[in-house]
Amino acid sequence: MRKSFITALMAMGIAFFANGCSTMHMGWTAVTQQHKLDDKAMEAYDNLFSEVTEYGDPARAMMNEYKVNEDVSNEEVIESIKALAEEYNMRVTGDVKMFTIPDAKADQVKYVENVSMCSLYIAKVFLNHSRYFGGFMPCRIMLVEYGNGDRYLITMDLTLAIHGGYPLPPEMLKLATHVSTAMTEIPARAAKGDF
Incomplete structure (x- = not known):
């Protein structure tokens, strides 16, 4: 003992x-x-x-989430994202419907669509600074719908990419802040069906 x-x-x-x-x-x-x-x-x-x-979820800690209004359809959300991308000088580089499960249970993912976007000029500047920024490119906004009808827009929180290391040069900080603003405001507005 x-x-x-x-x-x-x-x-x-x-x-x-x-x-x-x-x-x-x-x-x-x-x-x-x-x-x-x-x-x-x-x-x-x-x-x-x-x-x-x-x-206890590191993925959650690195993302931003926006609940989609009930009166906004999935098609309207995606159209809104694409329209708003142009407003923020971002180019849509892809739109992929990942899957649909018509009989998904209430707490299971039923539908997923992923819209990718990028500013090609900003991408070039950041890749010339560090090729590892390529891991953040292109920016993505994912529409996730559950079997109970709840829908969310998920996108990466860019705070650590911008502020997590040595200070970025002023011009790069300005460009990164523009992208971060776009990737915060686009999903927030699209979740409400804003065009």
Whole structure:
């Protein structure tokens, strides 16, 4: 009994030490290297981590979501997205209906359509800065409908892409802010059927 109790305490100590070291390393890095990062970096990472700890879903923490009004049809939502893309100087680069499941249960995904868009000029500027920005391209807005009729527009939150590292040069920051505004306002407006 005593031996198993001591073994359990040792295991807990090792686990705490391993996790504590990771946490301490993250904190130490943040404190000592923060001066190199964008002024909004720590807040952005804190918001991401808070979302992950609240919901346990890292994908949710990296996305923005907009509930679609009941009186707006799927076709109107997609038309609205495409019309608004032009208003924000974004080019629609794709429209893919991923799937439809007519008899989906209330809590299951019934319909998914994905509209992609990009500003080719901005894409070129960012790819010349870092090819890894290509992972964010093209920007996407996904329409997701559940069997119960609830519908949402989902798009990536670009905060970390913009503020999560070293500060972007001023012109790039201006371009990135334009894209972020577009990818926030387009789905918010399309969810209401705005044209």
